[in-house]
Amino acid sequence: MNLWESFLVALDGIRANKLRSGLTTLGIVIGIAAVIAVVAIGQGGRALLLAEMEGLGTNMFAVHLDWRQDSLGELRTGREFTAQDLVAIRQVVPEISHLAPISARTAVVRGPRSQGAAQVVGTTGDYAEIRNLTVARGRFLAESDQAGGRRVAVLDGELAREIFGRQDPLGQRVTIHGVPVIVVGVLEEKKSLLDFLGMRYVYVPLRTWQYIFHEPAVIHQLEGATADREQVAEALQKTLAVLERRHDAPGRYIGSSLEQEMEIVGQATGIITLVVGAIAGISLFVGGVGVMNIMLVSVTERVREIGIRMVVGARRRDILVQFLIEAVVLCLLGGLVGVLIGVGGAMLIAKLANWPPLISWWTVLLAVVFSGAVGVFFGIYPANQAARLDPIEALRRE
Amino acid sequence: MIKAENLWKIYRSGTIEVQALRGVSLTVNTGEFVSVMGPSGSGKSTLLNILGCLDRPDAGTYLLNGRDVSGLNADALAAVRNRHLGFVFQNYNLLPRLDARRNVELPLVYAGVDSRSRRELALKALSRVGLADRADHLPTQLSGGQNQRVAIARALVNRPAVLLADEPTGNLDTRTSAEIMDIFRALNREGVTIVLVTHEREIAVYARRILHFRDGMLQRDEPVE
Structure with a gap:
């Protein structure tokens, strides 16, 4: 079975449980939205700060006694x-x-x-x-x-x-x-x-x-x-x-230039953004655990389906890929919705706080790729459980 | 076609050991229609699982189409089931969310057949069992007999060497059972090799040969007139 077929089957599985799939991805949605918004606001603040400092004159320096x-x-x-x-x-x-x-x-x-x-x-x-x-x-x-x-x-x-x-x-x-x-x-x-x-x-x-x-x-x-x-x-x-x-x-004299200071400020704000972003990323992890949980439920519910597929010739890999893709698609959907909400949220906050958000395409790309990776990471265990089923046992189960 | 030699299968749970098959040898030739009969615990289901490449014997050899399949791994067995075997079960085992056509297509999906050929082959198989006009019905919209016919179409769609049926009329009333058995008989006349497991004599006699099992051994090989 090729990947496209697996994808269609996985999509079908997600569609069969719309509400549950939606709730499951909520964790991912919130995680991605939080990361996107935090990073966008952080980057925006940093750019603003650096621009202000540049306004002070980048060709200046100061000397004081140590x-x-x-x-x-x-x-x-x-x-x-x-x-x-x-x-x-x-x-x-x-x-x-x-x-x-x-x-x-x-x-x-x-x-x-x-x-x-x-x-x-x-x-x-x-x-x-x-x-x-x-x-x-x-x-x-x-x-x-x-x-x-x-x-x-x-x-x-x-x-x-x-x-x-x-x-x-x-x-x-x-x-x-x-x-x-x-x-x-x-x-x-x-x-x-x-x-x-x-x-x-x-x-x-x-x-x-x-x-x-x-x-x-x-x-x-x-x-x-x-x-x-x-x-x-x-x-x-x-x-x-x-x-x-x-x-x-x-x-005994210390010299400093605004360029150096800007570098430090840039680094510091970058680190702050990173730390806050990482904290927001924890919710992504929690979301991933939620996806894993629901995938395990899904596997248990569909033991019979897995058995039938195996009887007519599905290899273990086919089953593994089917459930893995289902987990990844769930997370990617969550990631995409999260990006939309995150971008929207950043813009809203920017409007209220008069603070320009900076949404870089790589943040969005990273968020989507990362949500997919969360799907792989948390989907591999349930998918493996499914693939390791014995067809006879699976068919016997009601 | 099927040549099994001295098959043994032993199940252990804790200290209890159950000898499900005790040195079974049998041959089913191409084009044959064979019934396997026996009381529960006689080993007929175990035999069917092994013949169907769903399980492996602990000892003995099993040649399917001249190829020894008794030592293959799970994925290789899956490929054998996909290409050479068709299954019909008592409870149909259809996927409830797929319509009749897509259920029939399932083996072809795993065989890597493209979607257009799949559709064509599935519709052909459905018309062979008289269900061409029910292709877009879900299992819940079909009667038991119709569902079993969909299952037969699914078993046929990859032109298997052997069609294995496990109590295919167990859930059906007498009239519908007769319809299903007529389909099996017709398929056999068209050249499909069939091995059918049942505990009802009136179903078993549709075959041309009945293998009687008891206590994990082949007891009697009875030709049907």
């Missing part, structure tokens, strides 16, 4: 960044197009009527270029702000809205950590996934920052950008070399 190697309390080590470092780096590393010192601390920003907590970033004008910040009103920090240590601030859009509402913040006075500054610019509000953390930012000239927090000459971190994405690694390496030489501290 504090882990210092003993506790030893805060003045002579290895902190200095303004002279920046000058030296600019001279030695031509690939760098922008370089900014950064110090940051959280503080209360108080407006005329309301207040909010924000990350106060002390930096220079280059920072806007490095981070791709867009100014909605007014301007960003200028060189003269830094040089003069002016008491000016740039608010991000969200913070401006929280403090000033519909009022125009430009020219208004706010106090940061008790020190009054004038708002000279407001950034555009960003519709960002990363923004769910609710972090607000206010930017002031570095010298102003040092004044506000009584920390003269402290620079926490350097951030730079190159004109080209390909130059980031080299620029970062050279920068580290300059710092190590100037401070005679090999290996």
Whole structure:
């Protein structure tokens, strides 16, 4: 008997028990749907996250001190960044197009009527270029702000809205950590996934920052950008070399680039998706056990049919294949329905959560192939039970 | 056609040993119509299972069409049943979800015959037993006699060397039994070799020879006038 005949016979067996077949495949349906939906949402979230990060600028890098190697309390080590470092780096590393010192601390920003907590970033004008910040009103920090240590601030859009509402913040006075500054610019509000953390930012000239927090000459971190994405690694390496030489501290600075970070984020979200997908996959396993169970029932019910088929010339292999195909077809049907529900579910969730699902054809293909494999795995035992029947015994049974 | 020599079959369950066949030898020639008679436990069903390649003898040889089939494995026996043997049972043994034609086609499915030839051969076999107009009926829509005729058509469809019938009239009334036996007789006249197991003398006498079994042995070989 050829496979097509076996397939028709198997299909007939499934049709004979429509309700039971449907209920049996439910486990597979749910399993596949869950895997598809979870992976689609995970992949979508990951793509969104990476796109956001790319928006920050893939040609940027950051350098900070490796504090882990210092003993506790030893805060003045002579290895902190200095303004002279920046000058030296600019001279030695031509690939760098922008370089900014950064110090940051959280503080209360108080407006005329309301207040909010924000990350106060002390930096220079280059920072806007490095981070791709867009100014909605007014301007960003200028060189003269830094040089003069002016008491000016740039608010991000969200913070401006929280403090000033519909009022125009430009020219208004706010106090940061008790020190009054004038708002000279407001950034555009960003519709960002990363923004769910609710972090607000206010930017002031570095010298102003040092004044506000009584920390003269402290620079926490350097951030730079190159004109080209390909130059980031080299620029970062050279920068580290300059710092190590100037401070005679090999290996004490840590550099990171957004590309590296993206790689890590990509890996991390991939792993999360994998883990959640695997958990969803457990339901597939449970579904498979259900199929095996019902196939065993089916074999027991059809012992006579098996006997008759054997008497007229069915070989063991023919019987094995018939029941195996029945199990596989059951699982494949479940898999296909599961794919439809999974895709639909992912799209629905995406619509509700404003989160783009990413349904790749290989996920769908994998799901279908896997459900077929579940059918083979859980169908082989019942099918083998059927094939091992003795025709005389089988005919005798009622 | 059938040449069995010194067949032994012993069943063991625990310590109890049942000698179902004790050195049976018999020959059935091509074109013969032979009845096997005997009380229950006489070994006639065991003999039929062995002749039908559903079981293997513990000792002895069985030549079917000159080929020793007593030592074949399960799949080889399945092939022999498929190509050379046809079966008719007391309870018809039709598949309830298949109509008459598809039931008759079943042996051809396992013989690898394509669906068009199958349909043709099945309809031919059905018309041979007078059921050409019932081809699309399910077993539940047919009478007992009609179902048995479908079963006979199924047994004939692969042109077997031997047709084996196990109490084929056991579930039928007298009139229908006579109809079925007339079909067997007619088939035999057309050249089909038939071995029929029964415990009713009026059925056995349709054959031309009756083999009487008792206690696992062939007791008497009685020709029918």
